[in-house]
Structure formats: C-alpha cells, structure tokens
Amino acid sequence: MELSRRDLLTASAIMLMRPMSSISAPLGVGLAAAPSAGGNEPMLLCWNENPYGPSPAARSAIARSIAEGCRYPDDENPRLINSIAEKEGFAPDHIVTGTGSGELLRALGLLAARQQGEIVAAEPTYAELTEYAQHAGATLKLVPVDKQLRHDLSAMHAAVSAKTRAVYICIPNNPTGTMVDSATIAAFVAALPDHVTAIIDEAYMEFVEGTPSSVSLVTGPKRVIVLRTFSKLHGMAGVRCGYGIARPEVIEEISTACMTTPNIFAVRGALASLGDSAFLADCRRRILSSRARVTAELARLHFPYAEPHGNFVFFDTGVPLKQFTEFMRQRNIAVGRRFPPYENWCRVTIGTEPQVDAFLEGVRAFRASLARAA
Ligand SMILES: Cc1ncc(COP(=O)(O)O)c(C=O)c1O
Incomplete structure (x- = not known):
C-alpha cells in the first residue's frame, strides 16, 4: 500500500488536535508517541519522521494558538528568526525560514534554473531540490555515491563546470544515511569556483555523533547555505517549518524565490520546540539506541547496510525491494521505496521501541522465508 503525504498530514493534524491525555501514556521526559501504529493503521517506518511527535511544549503552544488562526503571522516570524539566530550564533539577517526546508530547497533550485544553470548532486540523494530545479529548467549532473554509499566529493568536484550554479550536499545523506567528515566538506567548498553556491542540507544533523556541522562555512569566502528543519528530531513534519543559514545577500536572494512563510502554528510550535x-x-537518545539495535540485528542476519548517521537505516534486502516491502506490508509495516540504482535496498525509519521490535521480528521472519526458499 502506498501512503501519500496527504494521508500523513491528515493523521498529524488529527494528532495535534487531540488533548495530550488522549495520546499514549508519557514515555521518558514528557514523551508521547505519535499514534501511527494503533488499530489497523500501518506502522509508518517510511518517511524519516520522529515517531514521538512534536514536543509537549510545541503541542501546547500550537493548541493555544488555534483561536489566533485568524491572525497573519507577520509579527511572529521575526521572533522565530531571532530565536534561531541566537541558537546558531548568527545575526538574524543570516536566517531565512520556510514552510519546511523543502520550500527553501525548491527556492534554491528555482534560482539555479533561472540562470539556466547546472546543479551537481549525488545519486541517490534527497530529490526535492533536483526534481524541482529540473522542472524549472535547470540541468542536473548526478554523481554516483562511492562504494561506502557516501558522497564522492572528488567526482562531484570534477563534475563542476562554468555552467554550474549550485552543488547540493546532503549530510547525512537521504536515503543512504552516510556522512562525509566536515574537514573534507570544507576543502571541497574552498575549491569551488565563486559562481557556485554550496547547498548543505543538514536535515538530520541533530542525530549525528562526533562530526560537527558545516555551519561555520557560511561566514567564509564562498557562497554557502546550510539548511535545517523542524521535521526530523523536532517531530513536526506535518506542521511545516525549516530554516536556512547564509550570508545576508544569499538570504535576500532566497527570500525572493520563496512562495510562502511559516504559518502561526509552525512559528509558535517551532519556538516552543527550540526551548524543549x-x-x-x-528522543535522540531513544532513536540512536533503537538504531543500534537495528544495525546489530541486520549484521547478525547478514543484511549489509550503509553506516547510518540519521534516524533511518539503508540496507540490502538481497532481493528486489518490492518482495521485502510486500512482506512487511502484510505485517502492517510500511517501509522503503525505490532509490535507483539500489533496487534491492530498503530505507527504514527508526520508530518507537515497540515499532522497532515489530520491524525486527519481520526482518527475522523474512530471513527465515529466504532460507526456506533457497
Ligand atoms: C535530506 C532532507 N532534506 C529536506 C527534507 C525536507 O524536510 P521538510 O519537511 O523540512 O521540508 C527532507 C525530508 O524528508 C530530507 O530528507
């Protein structure tokens, strides 16, 4: 069964409207899991969301704002920008907010397309920028990931030409989950020609251990934008809020290509979440510890996987993906989708602890079914 984003948004909106007491009992620090696995609803391990939902502070800020849904949020957005600026250690003129970081990715794609430019990106990678830019008239140069499924930055550098307007680096990469260390990224950016903008998508950076963000490159001599989102660790994918950090002139350009600004619920929810x-x-501790359980079991069952750094794992099922997703669907678990050319590989999002138990039970049963068929 294919679940649309609309199905998901409807579920999230319903969840936000429910009083806290009707959501599952608190786990850990005021933690209440999003109700995706109840009844006959499939367990959603396919969208890289935080299964614990928005923070308690964000939920109550959003609920309190419903009566003010009649107001434009024009005075509210600067408050969020100031708060993000303070957290990131930049002046507010270095920050732009968007209706999800996806909107900012599209705006950046549009800017590159307006100049009839080329965009260099890894393959596979998150396709929101590249697909949108291509529709708007940009040319894509996709550079295969290396053997460890990491960005091949030397090959990406070789792909840059006089027509290149942007290079998209997704760290950790979606769908592979892999990292490149920050020194290698800094050297890659330093070698870019001045007409190229480096777009560094750090949607999953909050899950990374040990490798610093590339955000300090923003104040360097090159055109760099770093993107973040409230959709992943903050558990607010259905609320839609993300932001970019760049020099003021780059921020100005992006603002001219954006189509919307975050709504009052997104702004207030994001502000509250930053403080929680x-x-x-x-959430981070739980997700990382569940991720370790998943990789340990995949290794034990001899399913190869790419080294994960986000809230998901990309692994080789050994058979065409459809066979595995259908097996899981019969257990009411939604995983994966195709990421060519990795036709046998599945991306699974780390869910709550019981969801991970159910997924691992499914993986064990799948391995046993392969053994029986052999
Ligand atoms: C790497 C990456 N960047 C950006 C996004 C878009 O996130 P948002 O919900 O902020 O638009 C996603 C969503 O899955 C993603 O995986």
Missing part, C-alpha cells in the same frame, strides 16, 4: 531541550535529548 529535554524532549529533544530524550
């Missing part, structure tokens, strides 16, 4: 550090730390 206990919730964020608890």
Whole structure:
C-alpha cells in the first residue's frame, strides 16, 4: 500500500488536535508517541519522521494558538528568526525560514534554473531540490555515491563546470544515511569556483555523533547555505517549518524565490520546540539506541547496510525491494521505496521501541522465508 503525504498530514493534524491525555501514556521526559501504529493503521517506518511527535511544549503552544488562526503571522516570524539566530550564533539577517526546508530547497533550485544553470548532486540523494530545479529548467549532473554509499566529493568536484550554479550536499545523506567528515566538506567548498553556491542540507544533523556541522562555512569566502528543519528530531513534519543559514545577500536572494512563510502554528510550535531541550535529548537518545539495535540485528542476519548517521537505516534486502516491502506490508509495516540504482535496498525509519521490535521480528521472519526458499 502506498501512503501519500496527504494521508500523513491528515493523521498529524488529527494528532495535534487531540488533548495530550488522549495520546499514549508519557514515555521518558514528557514523551508521547505519535499514534501511527494503533488499530489497523500501518506502522509508518517510511518517511524519516520522529515517531514521538512534536514536543509537549510545541503541542501546547500550537493548541493555544488555534483561536489566533485568524491572525497573519507577520509579527511572529521575526521572533522565530531571532530565536534561531541566537541558537546558531548568527545575526538574524543570516536566517531565512520556510514552510519546511523543502520550500527553501525548491527556492534554491528555482534560482539555479533561472540562470539556466547546472546543479551537481549525488545519486541517490534527497530529490526535492533536483526534481524541482529540473522542472524549472535547470540541468542536473548526478554523481554516483562511492562504494561506502557516501558522497564522492572528488567526482562531484570534477563534475563542476562554468555552467554550474549550485552543488547540493546532503549530510547525512537521504536515503543512504552516510556522512562525509566536515574537514573534507570544507576543502571541497574552498575549491569551488565563486559562481557556485554550496547547498548543505543538514536535515538530520541533530542525530549525528562526533562530526560537527558545516555551519561555520557560511561566514567564509564562498557562497554557502546550510539548511535545517523542524521535521526530523523536532517531530513536526506535518506542521511545516525549516530554516536556512547564509550570508545576508544569499538570504535576500532566497527570500525572493520563496512562495510562502511559516504559518502561526509552525512559528509558535517551532519556538516552543527550540526551548524543549529535554524532549529533544530524550528522543535522540531513544532513536540512536533503537538504531543500534537495528544495525546489530541486520549484521547478525547478514543484511549489509550503509553506516547510518540519521534516524533511518539503508540496507540490502538481497532481493528486489518490492518482495521485502510486500512482506512487511502484510505485517502492517510500511517501509522503503525505490532509490535507483539500489533496487534491492530498503530505507527504514527508526520508530518507537515497540515499532522497532515489530520491524525486527519481520526482518527475522523474512530471513527465515529466504532460507526456506533457497
Ligand atoms: C535530506 C532532507 N532534506 C529536506 C527534507 C525536507 O524536510 P521538510 O519537511 O523540512 O521540508 C527532507 C525530508 O524528508 C530530507 O530528507
């Protein structure tokens, strides 16, 4: 069964409208899991969301704002921008917010297309920027990931030409989950010609251990934008809010290509979530510990996987993907989708602890079914 984004948004909106007491019992620091696995609803391990939902602080800020849904949020967005600027250590003129970081990716794609430019990106990678830019008239140069499924930055550098307007680097990469260390990224950016903008998508950076963000490159001599989102660790994918960090002139350009600004619920929810550090730390700890359980079991069952750094794992099922997703669908678990050319590989999002138990039970049963068929 294919689930649309619309199905998902409807489920999220319903969840936000429910009082806290009707959501599952608190786990850890005020943690309440999103109700995706109840009844006959499939367990959604396919969208890289945070299964614990928005933080308690964000939920109550959004609920309190419903009566003010009649107001434009024009005075509210600067408050969020100031708060993000303070957290990131930049002046507010270095920040732009969007209706999800996806909107900012599209705006950047549009800017490159307006100049009839080329965009260099990895393959596979998150395709929101590249697909939108291509529709708008840009040319794509996709560079295969290396053997460890990481960005091949030397090959990407070789692909840059006089027509290149942007290079998209997704760190950790979606769908592979792999990283490149920040020194290698810094050297790659330093070698870019001045007419190229480096777009560094850090949607999953909050899950990374040990490797610093590339955000300091923003104040360097090259055109760099770093993108972040409230859709992943903050658990607000259905609320739609993301942001970019860049020099003021780059921020100005992006703003001219954006189509919307975050709504009042997104702004207030994001502001509250930024302050709920206990919730964020608890989600992160749970997701990383469940991810370790998933990789340990995949290794034990001899399913190769790419080294994960986000809230998901990309692994080789050994058979055409459809066979595995159909097996899981019969257990009411939605995983994966095709990421050519990795036709046998599945991306699974780390869910709650019981969801991970159910997924691992499915993987064990799948391995046993392959053994029986051999
Ligand atoms: C790498 C990456 N960047 C950006 C996004 C878009 O996130 P948002 O919900 O902020 O538009 C996603 C969503 O899955 C993603 O995986």
